[in-house]
Amino acid sequence: MKNSRKLALIASIVLLAVIGFAFIPAPKKITVKGSDTMVILAQKWAEIYMKSNPDVIVQVTGGGSGTGISALINGSTDICNSSRALKSSEMDKLKERYSSLGIEIPCAKDGITIFLSENNPVSELTIKQLGDIFSGKTRNWKAVGGPDAEIKLYGRENSSGTYVFFQEKVVKGDYAPSCQTLPGTAAVVNAVSKDIYGIGYGGAAYATGVKHCKVKKVDKSQAYLATAETIAKGQYPITRYLYMYMRNRPTGDAKKYIDWILSADGQKVVTEVGYFPVK
Amino acid sequence: MIGGLVLPLLFLAMTLQAQMKVQNDLDTVKQKVSTLNDKVAGVEERLATAESDLAKLTKIKLSGYIQAQWVNYEASNVYPGNYFMVRRARIKFTYEPINGIVFVLQPDFQPGNITIKDAYARANDPWLKTFSLWVGKFNRPNYEVEFSSSSREVPERSRVIRAIYPDERAIGAKLEVTPPKFPLKFQLAVFNGNDGIATPDANGNLVVLQNIDYDNYKDLMARLTYDFKLGKWGGLTIGAHGYYGRIKANSLTALNSDYTYKSTLENLGKSVPKQWFGVEAQFYADVLGGLSIKGEYITGVNSIPGITTSASAVTSTNVIKNDTLWMTTTLTKTSNSTPAITKSFSGWYVYLTKNIGKRNQVAVRYDWYNPNTKLAADQIGTAKYDASKTTKDPNPVKTFAGNVATVTQTDNVYTSKLNSGTSDIPYGTWTFAYSYYFTDNIKFMIAYEMPMNKKVGTVGANGNGNVVSAYTVNGVTSAYDYSNVIKQNVLTVRMQVKF
Numbered sequence: 001m002k003n004s005r006k007l008a009l010i011a012s013i014v015l016l017a018v019i020g021f022a023f024i025p026a027p028k029k030i031t032v033k034g035s036d037t038m039v040i041l042a043q044k045w046a047e048i049y050m051k052s053n054p055d056v057i058v059q060v061t062g063g064g065s066g067t068g069i070s071a072l073i074n075g076s077t078d079i080c081n082s083s084r085a086l087k088s089s090e091m092d093k094l095k096e097r098y099s100s101l102g103i104e105i106p107c108a109k110d111g112i113t114i115f116l117s118e119n120n121p122v123s124e125l126t127i128k129q130l131g132d133i134f135s136g137k138t139r140n141w142k143a144v145g146g147p148d149a150e151i152k153l154y155g156r157e158n159s160s161g162t163y164v165f166f167q168e169k170v171v172k173g174d175y176a177p178s179c180q181t182l183p184g185t186a187a188v189v190n191a192v193s194k195d196i197y198g199i200g201y202g203g204a205a206y207a208t209g210v211k212h213c214k215v216k217k218v219d220k221s222q223a224y225l226a227t228a229e230t231i232a233k234g235q236y237p238i239t240r241y242l243y244m245y246m247r248n249r250p251t252g253d254a255k256k257y258i259d260w261i262l263s264a265d266g267q268k269v270v271t272e273v274g275y276f277p278v279k
Numbered sequence: 280m281i282g283g284l285v286l287p288l289l290f291l292a293m294t295l296q297a298q299m300k301v302q303n304d305l306d307t308v309k310q311k312v313s314t315l316n317d318k319v320a321g322v323e324e325r326l327a328t329a330e331s332d333l334a335k336l337t338k339i340k341l342s343g344y345i346q347a348q349w350v351n352y353e354a355s356n357v358y359p360g361n362y363f364m365v366r367r368a369r370i371k372f373t374y375e376p377i378n379g380i381v382f383v384l385q386p387d388f389q390p391g392n393i394t395i396k397d398a399y400a401r402a403n404d405p406w407l408k409t410f411s412l413w414v415g416k417f418n419r420p421n422y423e424v425e426f427s428s429s430s431r432e433v434p435e436r437s438r439v440i441r442a443i444y445p446d447e448r449a450i451g452a453k454l455e456v457t458p459p460k461f462p463l464k465f466q467l468a469v470f471n472g473n474d475g476i477a478t479p480d481a482n483g484n485l486v487v488l489q490n491i492d493y494d495n496y497k498d499l500m501a502r503l504t505y506d507f508k509l510g511k512w513g514g515l516t517i518g519a520h521g522y523y524g525r526i527k528a529n530s531l532t533a534l535n536s537d538y539t540y541k542s543t544l545e546n547l548g549k550s551v552p553k554q555w556f557g558v559e560a561q562f563y564a565d566v567l568g569g570l571s572i573k574g575e576y577i578t579g580v581n582s583i584p585g586i587t588t589s590a591s592a593v594t595s596t597n598v599i600k601n602d603t604l605w606m607t608t609t610l611t612k613t614s615n616s617t618p619a620i621t622k623s624f625s626g627w628y629v630y631l632t633k634n635i636g637k638r639n640q641v642a643v644r645y646d647w648y649n650p651n652t653k654l655a656a657d658q659i660g661t662a663k664y665d666a667s668k669t670t671k672d673p674n675p676v677k678t679f680a681g682n683v684a685t686v687t688q689t690d691n692v693y694t695s696k697l698n699s700g701t702s703d704i705p706y707g708t709w710t711f712a713y714s715y716y717f718t719d720n721i722k723f724m725i726a727y728e729m730p731m732n733k734k735v736g737t738v739g740a741n742g743n744g745n746v747v748s749a750y751t752v753n754g755v756t757s758a759y760d761y762s763n764v765i766k767q768n769v770l771t772v773r774m775q776v777k778f
Contacts, residue, residue: 100569
């Protein structure tokens with residue numbers, strides 16, 4: 001009899017403890033994965049948001065847009081950052097797995113900047129010249145008004161949204177096999193800064209220690225640098241949206257986080273980091 | 280004096296010795312550095328080779344899935360009525376040696392049976408990024424066929440799809456048009472047309488040819504889809520597909536769908552049609568998570584080529600009649616023919632799928648298949664074609680030698696008949712399924728399928744219908760009477776691992 005009372009007491013304590021633990025608010029976690037171009041921006045957003053919302057953990061990782069989209073499809077991230085729009089084959093996978101087309105949230109604008117060494121005399125290029133350079137048709141700086149020297153190409157890995165966007169908009173074909181692929185825009189900037197004959201591309205937010213190259217649509221049009229003004233006015237020819245993707249319409253903490261990103265405070269961070277706000 | 284000379288000489292000797300030692304040490308260091316350089320160069324060379332080999336390996340992608348399940352059949356003609364089985368065990372090898380050129384090989388390793396499901400080469404156009412050419416064995420262009428069973432919400436495809444696209448894949452060539460800036464997809468394919476279909480061989484046995492065509496006729500297939508974005512409502516895809524093919528008849532008689540005589544074919548090389556058309560739509564909405572409604576309707580004509588076999592037999596009889604020995608030799612020529620028949624059919628299906636969170640999915644499907652729309656329910660079992668006849672030789676050859684009479688005659692037995700029956704019964708099937716994604720790689724599914732035959736045939740005075748199928752289980756013979764709805768529900772519990 002005594003034993004059964006003891007057992008009942010222990011069981012009650014365990015039950016109460018379990019119920020008690022169940023009511024302790026667990027930290028709310030939002031996982032964000034994807035574009036390397038956006039990783040600094042996303043980390044800054046997360047850092048600021050977590051300061052004012054200490055009960056929320058926003059975990060940000062890069063890996064490239066393709067990697068982020070795969071993670072969104074396989075359910076290992078809540079939000080995918082992507083510097084390109086979803087491909088139809090990726091949308092088909094979302095349809096198959098989640099009966100959903102996914103939710104696309106444009107959260108910033110970016111101008112893909114062309115990086116040159118500060119010692120390179122070339123200062124402006126047309127889209128066609130860039131395409132010829134990165135496809136390997138033009139191999140010497142002399143052909144575009146530079147010194148008689150071989151052009152060294154630096155680009156991103158094929159899992160990168162920047163790689164895909166630049167290929168579609170500028171290269172319009174395969175990249176030259178000599179193009180050295182690097183993991184992240186920061187690595188591209190670093191490589192170009194050390195190579196007088198180097199040229200690379202990437203998000204504007206990473207551009208320090210290199211020269212920005214002006215870009216023009218065609219030979220006769222005006223060349224522009226990627227600035228807030230030229231991108232807002234649609235003058236800079238290589239601009240794109242940066243996106244966040246979700247499987248379904250955001251709810252709860254994820255919705256609050258995205259609403260904040262799209263608010264004036266969140267968009268202020270976009271400008272601070274070096275990109276351009278959508279609003 | 281001598282001491283004054285010895286000391287400088289000794290110093291000189293020591294200095295020289297020290298210099299030589301330093302020189303020796305320097306040489307050793309140089310040698311070591313040189314050896315080290317050679318080693319580094321060797322490592323670099325090996326690394327470059329390894330990198331080159333690794334780069335080749337990254338061009339090969341491996342994926343696959345295994346579906347293991349337990350099924351329980353309520354139908355009394357199935358024995359064993361429940362068992363474990365491996366439904367799929369597939370590994371897909373994809374090799375892309377250069378951008379846009381893809382080779383795909385996908386064997387299925389079911390216990391006791393290894394088959395090739397996909398084996399094709401695909402070339403994408405590198406300029407417009409719009410066209411791709413497929414050659415080999417691949418899925419026929421149809422929504423439910425192309426929807427992988429690893430992603431499907433229910434255990435099996437709809438009955439109409441299984442009937443007209445058996446084994447899903449076909450051997451042929453396909454042009455696919457997917458403009459990158461336009462939400463449209465067009466597929467045009469040409470196939471052998473006999474894939475997965477049992478066709479008669481020279482002896483009249485039904486066989487499924489695996490890698491060769493049954494006839495010279497090639498089947499054309501086309502599918503067009505267009506995606507609409509409906510803003511906050513979600514998205515809608517609409518499409519249509521058509522099949523235009525023929526199959527060689529293996530009988531000189533061709534029947535209409537209602538089992539009436541249609542025509543006499545000139546020879547066995549003539550063909551009967553396989554032609555149908557389908558419309559489809561898939562709607563996706565975000566209603567507290569993903570929700571989709573998907574459906575397709577297909578109607579047309581499908582043909583069965585028929586079977587003809589012939590045989591000859593010689594029999595002799597000797598009879599004494601009126602002191603005369605009558606020796607009769609009869610050559611009996613037998614021709615058995617099952618006529619070719621072209622049946623009008625229709626079928627459709629509707630899925631309602633709801634995802635709850637990222638792990639749970641519930642789905643309901645109703646599908647309907649009427650394999651013969653030209654027969655009313657009460658005509659099934661009654662409609663038949665029978666042109667069988669036996670003709671005795673009208674002019675037997677008789678010769679007499681003394682009191683021995685020799686008679687030689689040729690008789691013909693011709694059988695040509697086909698009855699309507701179980702193959703004409705319409706079916707409606709409800710399927711309910713729940714899937715739980717334990718991880719993205721592991722999925723559990725429990726599903727209940729409720730196929731319901733339409734009540735067909737006519738009921739005689741004894742209360743029995745005239746459309747029956749007999750079966751024997753454990754030595755006991757019984758029969759299904761299709762004037763009733765036969766209980767044949769199926770419970771499936773499945774685990775799927777995908778990588």
